[in-house]
Amino acid sequence: MTPPAPLHLSLAGQAVDVLREQVLIGEIPPGSRVNEVEVAQKLGISRGPLREAIRHLASEGLLTLVPHRGAFVPDASPEDVRALFELRTALECAAAELAASRRTDVDLVRLQEVCAESRRNYKAGQPFPYRLDLAFHQTLIEAARSPYIAEQVRLVQQRVVLLRSALDDDPPHQHASMDDHDELVRAIADGDAATASTVMRRHLSRVCAQMLTSLTH
Known part of the structure; x- marks a missing residue:
């Protein structure tokens, strides 16, 4: 059985890099929800790898996961x-x-x-x-x-x-x-x-x- 590709080589890994950049430069502003359909289409990937990328960025504190609502960029306080x-x-x-x-x-x-x-x-x-x-x-x-x-x-x-x-x-x-x-x-x-x-x-x-x-x- 072939082992899964490392995150940084996978579609999810590529999505992590692009989505992280969008968040850090304010393209997705603080307080905004990540539009999964829009982002997936822009990246040319399915929502599966994108959701994996979202979970990864949430683990780094760059996104907040809200049950039944999706992923949001945290507001500063x-x-x-x-x-x-x-x-x-x-x-x-x-x-x-x-x-x-x-x-x-x-x-x-x-x-x-x-x-x-x-x-x-x-x-x-x-x-x-x-x-x-x-x-x-x-x-x-x-x-x-x-x-x-x-x-x-x-x-x-x-x-x-x-x-x-x-x-x-x-x-x-x-x-x-x-x-x-x-x-x-x-x-x-x-x-x-x-x-x-x-x-x-x-x-x-x-x-x-x-x-x-x-x-x-």
């Missing part, structure tokens, strides 16, 4: 934001400390490249690219070389991106985030674990406060 950032701060401060002691020269180059690209986009008048923000944090996590932290951070970060998809751009906040990233790179380059953790904590505290302010206005 202040409580959700605070809880997510409590976890994110614990994980990423630890990762920043580890990165300061475990990073390689290649890691540093990658971090510096992402920072430079973010600045170029910002100066060109483009909104702060959250893909580059994720790329920065992902590169930092990779430099920490802690796979269990990396997996948990990935899940938390994408839920933060989901909540952000409903918020307006905030240029002063975006500029401050790039400054934080630059300071983090300097601390990691210097092998200064304490400063790297302190900067990360301050950075995430400000991001959390900005999101909470946006939600209440």
Whole structure:
């Protein structure tokens, strides 16, 4: 008997990637129900693989399953934001400390490249690219070389991106985030674990406060 294809190679796996993207960029806005017929037709698949993909994304917290009603993209609430950032701060401060002691020269180059690209986009008048923000944090996590932290951070970060998809751009906040990233790179380059953790904590505290302010206005 031939074993089932791994999720990432199957139709359901492909649907997971596409549906995740639609949710994270706000194409399916928070509070909206996933129209299974419409999405299945758009992807050119049956509803079976799509439902498997929906269950997978629900396990990651990107969708909420409501009995007899279907799958919904969760709305952001202040409580959700605070809880997510409590976890994110614990994980990423630890990762920043580890990165300061475990990073390689290649890691540093990658971090510096992402920072430079973010600045170029910002100066060109483009909104702060959250893909580059994720790329920065992902590169930092990779430099920490802690796979269990990396997996948990990935899940938390994408839920933060989901909540952000409903918020307006905030240029002063975006500029401050790039400054934080630059300071983090300097601390990691210097092998200064304490400063790297302190900067990360301050950075995430400000991001959390900005999101909470946006939600209440």
